[in-house]
Amino acid sequence: MYLGWLCGAPADDAALSAVASLELLQAFALLQDDVMDESASRRGRPAAHVQFADWHRRNGLSGSAQRFGESAAVLLGDLCLIWAEQMLRDSGLEHDCLRRAWPRYDAMRTELAVGQFADIATDLGDLPTMESVLTVARTKSGNYTVRRPLEIGAAMAGCDERTLARLGEYGCAVGEAFQLRDDILGVFGSPALTGKPSGGDLIERKATSVVVAAHQLADTATRRQLRELMTSEQLDDTAIDRWRTLILTTGAVQWVEDRISERVEAARKALDDNVDDSVAAALIEMAGVCTRRAA
């Protein structure tokens, strides 16, 4: 969002405060997503709803500790959603800057909630098509993670429609590549890197791009084994390891890696000469940070 701002205006403390409000919006999304996905950990520590439930138990309150923990985390999420918007409004930016930001900000928040609904309504019994997986990646994570913040920052700064369109193109490509990298990490990333259990997406039976690509590229025998793992009731570490190996043999990871490179290349091309050289350099660096293979 701040890089978007810098595409049309000089460095500014009020703008920095406005963009920092996105951390609160992100906190809203994580707090409630973790409840809905029943994720026990976040950033390598117990998720908020788990900590609230522990507090309930430690204080010997009556009623269900789990229910209390989930309700408290949802309420804290609501507060973060409210405070995010309050922080943006009170950032000190001119009324005209904010007036240009609001429609895009509201669209982003609506997309975020609708994207999360699409996520919980996806039925794993029916493996989705790659097309629909990529659409969800683009709307839920892609738009929210890169494209919309960038556009909001640029709109606040008064960038023209042409610049906004090119930034939108860049953001869409980087956002999709970011999600695809996240999908690879969700299967092969270490807990130290992701702050989640190893193979988390497999444990949660998420139909991510990697999982769907493996299914599509697999020969008949491998596909049957993948299907068995996906529908098995219990998965121990050995089963997860076997699942990982099967995915690798299909070439799915290479397929997703190729698509990431292609999207990063498209993002580079979208940055046009309207954008100041130093900002363009920072955007290209950010594309790398968002999508790079982990060390």
Place this chain on the structure above:
Amino acid sequence: MYLGWLCGAPADDAALSAVASLELLQAFALLQDDVMDESASRRGRPAAHVQFADWHRRNGLSGSAQRFGESAAVLLGDLCLIWAEQMLRDSGLEHDCLRRAWPRYDAMRTELAVGQFADIATDLGDLPTMESVLTVARTKSGNYTVRRPLEIGAAMAGCDERTLARLGEYGCAVGEAFQLRDDILGVFGSPALTGKPSGGDLIERKATSVVVAAHQLADTATRRQLRELMTSEQLDDTAIDRWRTLILTTGAVQWVEDRISERVEAARKALDDNVDDSVAAALIEMAGVCTRRAA
């Protein structure tokens, strides 16, 4: 909120659209409260989370229908919270009107979430004091239901501090009386009137003003019976009826009725000569509608 507006400005379509946005904020609160309280019905029909869960079952999706229903209702609540604010901002009111509204609007939304947290964190094992019950009534329902909307409307219309203070006093009194009436209906109201099961607050073991007053006014023998009912695992219709009769014998309902009359009287007195006669008449009528004994 519209009556607050009329205290300082003439009837206006943009203002009407601004105040209608409160319906969306209310929808947010009801959708999420019903999940947290595990309330199965709302306005005489199945609650939203119950309907979402039914949809999940009817479509034979995999995973927990209850979890899906609750998540979908929380997300719909989030959308209503976002849309409420968007509707207010896009109402067509002048920037200066809205600028005066926002701090109060944000405070109201924060109080609403914090009040709901206080609600779920109240431990029924420890019966709260009447003082703390009335404080929750004032902050959660009172402020949110009457006082804040009235103040926001008046602030939007540019009322001076003195008028705002008197309206705040009126709103605080009517809001508290409204909650006390709601507490009586929660024990004695018919399902046709409340859209909730008969004796709903007893079934949910809520420590409302009526329940706490009964406990305080009861003699030792009655208090022991009240305590038994409150802590019993199962309550059938006979038990609920017995509980109602016990409450009546303590004089708790009359005590709460007296307090309602006293608060409505205080509200009348707070309306000062600054407020236009026809608006004052409408506010007095509203105080009656909010707090009147059901026919």
